[in-house]
Amino acid sequence: MDNNKNQKKAIKDIQVSMLYFFPIMFLLIGLGYGFFVEGFEKFFGGFVKILVSPTILITDFVEVGGIGATFINVGAIAAFNLALIRYYKLRISGVMLAAFFTVIGFSFFGKNLINIIPIYLGGFLYAKHQKISPKGILIVIMFGTALSPIVSELSFTGIMPQLLSLVVGILAGIFIGFILVPLSSHFLKFHSGFNLYNIGFASGIIGTVLTSILRSFRIEIAPVSIIYQQRQEILLVFLIVTFVYLMILGLYINEKPFRQYFQIFKYGGRLVTDFTHLIGSGFSLINMSILGMFCIIYVIAVKGTINGPVIAGILTVAGFGAFGKHLKNCIPIMIGVLSGALLFGYDLSSTGVIISVLFSTTLAPVAGTYGPIIGFVAGVLHMTMVTNVGIIHGGINLYNNGFAGGLVAGFFVPIIDAFKKR
Amino acid sequence: MHNETKKINLIVDEITSLLMGHGAIEIDVRIRTSDENTVIKITEYESKLDNEFIERMQENFDIPRQYEVEEYYWQLTSDNEMNEDMYLIGTMVDSGTIRKADDGNLYIEVIRNK
Numbered sequence: 175m176d177n178n179k180n181q182k183k184a185i186k187d188i189q190v191s192m193l194y195f196f197p198i199m200f201l202l203i204g205l206g207y208g209f210f211v212e213g214f215e216k217f218f219g220g221f222v223k224i225l226v227s228p229t230i231l232i233t234d235f236v237e238v239g240g241i242g243a244t245f246i247n248v249g250a251i252a253a254f255n256l257a258l259i260r261y262y263k264l265r266i267s268g269v270m271l272a273a274f275f276t277v278i279g280f281s282f283f284g285k286n287l288i289n290i291i292p293i294y295l296g297g298f299l300y301a302k303h304q305k306i307s308p309k310g311i312l313i314v315i316m317f318g319t320a321l322s323p324i325v326s327e328l329s330f331t332g333i334m335p336q337l338l339s340l341v342v343g344i345l346a347g348i349f350i351g352f353i354l355v356p357l358s359s360h361f362l363k364f365h366s367g368f369n370l371y372n373i374g375f376a377s378g379i380i381g382t383v384l385t386s387i388l389r390s391f392r393i394e395i396a397p398v399s400i401i402y403q404q405r406q407e408i409l410l411v412f413l414i415v416t417f418v419y420l421m422i423l424g425l426y427i428n429e430k431p432f433r434q435y436f437q438i439f440k441y442g443g444r445l446v447t448d449f450t451h452l453i454g455s456g457f458s459l460i461n462m463s464i465l466g467m468f469c470i471i472y473v474i475a476v477k478g479t480i481n482g483p484v485i486a487g488i489l490t491v492a493g494f495g496a497f498g499k500h501l502k503n504c505i506p507i508m509i510g511v512l513s514g515a516l517l518f519g520y521d522l523s524s525t526g527v528i529i530s531v532l533f534s535t536t537l538a539p540v541a542g543t544y545g546p547i548i549g550f551v552a553g554v555l556h557m558t559m560v561t562n563v564g565i566i567h568g569g570i571n572l573y574n575n576g577f578a579g580g581l582v583a584g585f586f587v588p589i590i591d592a593f594k595k596r
Numbered sequence: 597m598h599n600e601t602k603k604i605n606l607i608v609d610e611i612t613s614l615l616m617g618h619g620a621i622e623i624d625v626r627i628r629t630s631d632e633n634t635v636i637k638i639t640e641y642e643s644k645l646d647n648e649f650i651e652r653m654q655e656n657f658d659i660p661r662q663y664e665v666e667e668y669y670w671q672l673t674s675d676n677e678m679n680e681d682m683y684l685i686g687t688m689v690d691s692g693t694i695r696k697a698d699d700g701n702l703y704i705e706v707i708r709n710k
Contacts, residue, residue: 269665310667359671367672446669446684451659 187427187455188266190259195419196278197256200249203412208242217242225288229326230398231569232525234283234482237402241409244482248281251290255316262309268448268458268497272370273316275462275493280319283482284572288329289322292344296351303352311355317373318354320573321381322347327570333393350380365583367445368543370498371536374576381567381577388568395568401525402481409480413470413488420492421463428456435460442542443498450496462495465504469532472508477523484525487532494535503542503549504535510553518557530560533575537582544590556582603670603688604634604708610685611638611704614653619644633690633709643702650694650702656682657692657706 208217220239224247227238235244255277264270277285297315301308329343358376369375385395435457441447449458469488478484491499511534515527522528534556541549560578571577604627612623615638622641627634665687672684685706686692692706 264664265660265662267662267665306667307663310663313664314668355667359668362669362672445672446665446687448665448683451683 188271188423188450188459190256190266192423193256193266193274196416197249197252199412199415200245200252200278203408204242204245204247204249206242207245207408208240212240212242216240220244221246225286226330227286227326228331228398229284229286229289229323230395231323231564231572231574232283232483233323233398233400234402235286236282236409236482237400241406244282247286248278250287251281251285252278254287258312262307262312264309264312266450266455268450269313269446271450271458271462272493272497273313275489277316277319279486279489279493280572282485284486285319285322286326289325289343289347290319292325292347293319293322293351293354296348296353297355298351299348300352300355314355314358314373315351317573318351318358318377320373320377320571320576321350321354321384323570323572324350324381324384327395346384350384353380361580362445365580366587368539368583368587369536369576369580370443370445370494370538371533371573371576371579372445374536374571374573375580377571377573378563378567378577378580381571385566385568385570395570397564397569401483403479405479409485410470413466413480413485416489417463417466417470417492420459420466424456424459424461424463426456427459428454430454430457438500439502441498441500442539443500443503444539444543445498447498447539448496449498458496461500462492464501465495465499466492468501472531473528476528478528479523479525481525483529484532487529491532491535494538498542499535499538500542503538506541506546506549507534507537507553507556508532510534510550510555511557512553513550514554514557517554518561526561530557530575533573534560534579536576536579540583540587548590552582552586555586599670600634600710603666604629604636606670607685607688607706607708608636608638610682611636611706614682615640615643615645615702618649631710633707636704636706636708638704640702640704642700643696645696645702647696650696653682653694653704654692656686657689657694659683659686661690661709662687 220243224235224239224243227233235247255274294315297311298308301311325343325347328346329340333339358373361376362372388395438449438453438461441452466488469491473484508531511531515522520527534553537552537556540552556578559582560575563578564574608625615623620640624639626637669684689706690709694704696702
């Protein structure tokens with residue numbers, strides 16, 4: 175054993191260029207579907223509608239602007255983030271994959287080019303203020319666009335004269351980007367890393383404060399329900415292509431015997447569990463593909479509709495397949511949420527329940543650390559929380575499940591620990 | 597650098613907590629800072645750690661420094677007894693070595709550049 179290394183081993187087997195596939199695919203689908211199926215007028219008008227919609231939860235861009243325009247939005251945001259990753263020469267680690275897939279997922283419902291830019295600006299201003307490199311805050315800001323609806327809500331709902339509204343919206347976004355880095359880091363302590371969507375929790379707190387201020391000025395912020403309800407094969411096909419690509423890429427990169435993949439199940443998944451380091455990048459991509467396919471099968475099994483929010487849920491689960499999630503720690507949570515939904519009389523095929531099940535996997539570390547039974551209970555608890563906390567922040571926090579998950583983890587984990595024998 | 601002292605303390609806390617969690621009974625810690633870097637030297641006397649564990653720790657020290665991970669996750673502490681992964685520490689240091697000498701003591705040295 176050589177213990178005299180002072181040279182760090184670089185792990186660079188997933189290249190940024192391998193992710194170019196995604197913006198290219200999104201833009202091609204967007205242009206192709208937009209021009210040849212929807213027609214230029216609907217396509218262009220849809221894109222404008224996406225940019226100027228308030229984007230409060232739940233605003234499905236597929237319903238607002240159509241499929242073509244939505245894919246252009248997703249492709250543009252994917253390209254923008256990849257450009258930043260490349261510019262700052264960041265490693266494609268597990269957390270980077272999780273952040274990238276979360277961002278592109280939520281570009282189907284909530285995030286657009288107008289409402290994310292001010293938050294990025296705020297983050298860069300924070301970095302300048304603290305004299306740190308912007309690359310140090312990029313992950314937080316990528317996740318931090320969870321609060322992008324506040325930019326759109328203030329800018330485009332006629333609360334004030336238009337120009338003033340736009341200025342206030344942009345300033346609000348910059349402010350959020352500025353405070354998000356220190357706040358999100360601080361809030362990790364509340365749940366000790368058992369809630370993977372920590373930014374969701376931090377955003378929920380920030381969103382609650384902002385919404386309370388707005389409501390004090392009689393500006394009402396309330397969730398909406400704009401959801402695409404039709405069945406379109408193109409949405410399912412693109413998901414399948416995505417996960418087949420990840421599987422092929424994973425098999426190409428991986429050089430270990432496949433049986434070693436199953437070592438992933440020994441990891442509980444608590445932050446920070448980076449599978450690209452622990453089991454290798456190849457197996458991480460394979461795990462992402464497996465989780466993605468599993469989610470698709472689940473949605474089809476409950477006869478759900480593949481729409482913007484559901485795509486976001488599937489892509490986010492898959493993204494975190496490189497950063498803490500696997501089937502063993504996700505399934506108990508999902509079964510718990512499903513059981514809760516059945517118990518409380520919810521329609522299992524509804525978009526609301528489906529995305530609650532998918533996003534509940536933010537609590538995967540609870541099941542991974544304490545076992546499937548505790549994970550199941552956490553899932554049931556999550557179902558009760560997520561259906562009640564959205565009104566607190568008024569729907570401006572896209573990661574509502576992350577907020578609920580943080581509350582569940584912060585409440586539940588200390589109780590479990592208190593009962594553990596020492 | 598932002599929160600530098602707290603981050604140094606966290607690194608020391610994580611490593612010593614890990615050693616004590618595995619039966620360490622006597623540990624020395626030495627920290628030397630300069631304008632260029634901070635060097636942390638930790639010695640565990642009569643270490644009971646096995647080679648497999650030491651290799652795993654060394655793998656974590658070999659991770660390239662990742663400012664984006666550090667800036668976000670550095671406030672996570674291992675207050676949960678089950679978390680033994682030193683990955684976060686690995687992302688916060690520029691180099692690290694760990695070796696068990698013939699005298700049975702464990703010598704750890706990590707360097708964090710400013």
